[in-house]
Amino acid sequence: MNKILINGLLLNRQFTGVQYYSENLIKAFGSSNCKDCQFEVILPNSYKGGLVDTENLKIRKQEFNSCDRIKRIAFENIQLSQYYRQNNYQLFHSPSYVLPYFWKFKSVLTVHDVIALDFPEMCQDESIFYFRFFLPRSIKKATKIIAVSNKVKNDIMNQVNIPSEKIEVVYHEI
Numbered sequence: 001m002n003k004i005l006i007n008g009l010l011l012n013r014q015f016t017g018v019q020y021y022s023e024n025l026i027k028a029f030g031s032s033n034c035k036d037c038q039f040e041v042i043l044p045n046s047y048k049g050g051l052v053d054t055e056n057l058k059i060r061k062q063e064f065n066s067c068d069r070i071k072r073i074a075f076e077n078i079q080l081s082q083y084y085r086q087n088n089y090q091l092f093h094s095p096s097y098v099l100p101y102f103w104k105f106k107s108v109l110t111v112h113d114v115i116a117l118d119f120p121e122m123c124q125d126e127s128i129f130y131f132r133f134f135l136p137r138s139i140k141k142a143t144k145i146i147a148v149s150n151k152v153k154n155d156i157m158n159q160v161n162i163p164s165e166k167i168e169v170v171y172h173e174i
Contacts, residue, residue, distance in 0.1 A: 003040070003087070003091075004038070004039050004091045004093060005042070005083075005091070006029070006094075007093070007096065008022060008042055008051075009072050011047050012047065022096060023051060025095055026057070029056065030051065030056055031054065031056075032056055039056055039058070040087075041059060042060050042061075080100050081100055081102065081105070090106065093109075094110065096112075097109070097111055097134075097138065098138040101137065103141055107143050107144075112148050113155070114155045114159050116131035117131065117132065117155075117159050139162055144168065145166055146168055147167050147169050153169050
């Protein structure tokens with residue numbers, strides 16, 4: 001049985017495109033008929049969306065408000081690795097740009113854009129710092145990267161100097 005842990009901590013009360021993508025991807029995992037896969041998603045306690053336990057998907061809620069960016073980042077970077085290791089997962093998927101800073105396990109990372117690196121003037125100051133600090137490192141550490149378009153794939157390769165074969169393009173479905 002392949003145990004896969006998914007970071008859903010960004011799924012809080014205020015959804016954006018990345019949150020809709022993440023929720024729909026997790027729903028698809030939960031409704032898949034993969035007999036060899038067991039998915040678990042970590043969600044914030046404040047999550048009120050439509051994800052529910054299924055045969056393939058287990059929901060685990062955390063007892064903090066993930067709208068508090070500092071608490072979410074601290075949990076992701078301190079406790080998530082420990083939880084992953086203690087529960088014998090084989091793969092971690094972060095559908096929202098970054099991996100925990102000291103991550104050493106097999107992982108899939110979805111990158112939707114590199115706007116914070118290319119056009120920092122379009123981002124909030126704390127987002128610029130966060131993504132400049134975490135995004136390149138996460139891209140380098142990920143076992144495999146999902147880019148949502150060929151443009152994003154090329155941006156990743158140019159910004160972080162990653163070989164093409166490490167990145168798969170998987171378009172958003174409409």
